[in-house]
Amino acid sequence: MKKLLFILTCLILISTKGFSQGILSRLEFGLKAGVNYSNFTNASFPTDPLVGFHAGATVAFKFTDNFLVQEEFLFSSQGAKIKGGSLGNQNLKLSYISVPFLLKYRANSGFYIEAGPQVGMKAKEDVSGLSAGDFAKKLDLAAAGGIGYQSKLGLGIGVRYVYGLSKVGNFNISNINNDFKNNNVQASLFYVF
Numbered sequence: 001m002k003k004l005l006f007i008l009t010c011l012i013l014i015s016t017k018g019f020s021q022g023i024l025s026r027l028e029f030g031l032k033a034g035v036n037y038s039n040f041t042n043a044s045f046p047t048d049p050l051v052g053f054h055a056g057a058t059v060a061f062k063f064t065d066n067f068l069v070q071e072e073f074l075f076s077s078q079g080a081k082i083k084g085g086s087l088g089n090q091n092l093k094l095s096y097i098s099v100p101f102l103l104k105y106r107a108n109s110g111f112y113i114e115a116g117p118q119v120g121m122k123a124k125e126d127v128s129g130l131s132a133g134d135f136a137k138k139l140d141l142a143a144a145g146g147i148g149y150q151s152k153l154g155l156g157i158g159v160r161y162v163y164g165l166s167k168v169g170n171f172n173i174s175n176i177n178n179d180f181k182n183n184n185v186q187a188s189l190f191y192v193f
Helices: 002-025
Strands: 027-041 050-062 067-083 089-106 111-126 139-150 155-164 181-192
Touching: 002 027, 050 089, 050 181, 067 111, 067 181, 089 139, 111 155, 139 181
Parallel strands: 027 067
Antiparallel strands: 027 050, 027 181, 050 067, 067 089, 089 111, 111 139, 139 155, 155 181
16 A cells, blocks of 8 residues: 555656646746837827836746747836926826736747737826826726747847727816827837746
C-alpha cells in the first residue's frame, strides 16, 4: 500500500510539474511605456490635443505561435487642452489605470495586429475651477486597435488607437454638454521576457 501511495504521489507531482511548465511556456510577460496624444470628441467646448504618457506591464497567453490574448495594466495620462469657454484656458488632465484585453495576431516576421476592449479606472484628475473628482466619471470604456513589431529578442514598438465608447463628463455646468468621449493615440516601446 505504501509503494502504491508513493507511486501515485510521484505521478501526480510529475504531471503537475509538466502541466505548469506547459502553461508557463505559453505565457509572455513584458514591460511597456510610451507617449499618448489624446483629445475629446463631441465636446461642446473648444479643445486641442494633449500630450501625455503611459507605462505598465503586460501578460499574454499564446494559443499558438501566432495567436495570443494579451492583457495590460497601464497608468495612462490623457485629456485635452481647453481653449476658452466656461472652463477657461487650461490643460485638463485625466489619469487612468487602463486595462486593455486584446486579441493579437503576430506573424512569424514579428509584425502584429491587435484589437479588443479596454476599461479605464480614473486615478486622478486635474481640472481648474472644479473640486477634485467632479469632472470625469470613474470608469471609461473604450475599443482599442493597433499594429506593431516585436523582434526575436523581445524588444518591440507599437502604435494603437483607443476609441472612447463611454461618456466622460460627470458635472453640471451650464452651456457645456458632458457627452464627450476620450480618444487617444499611443506610441509604445516594450520588452517581452
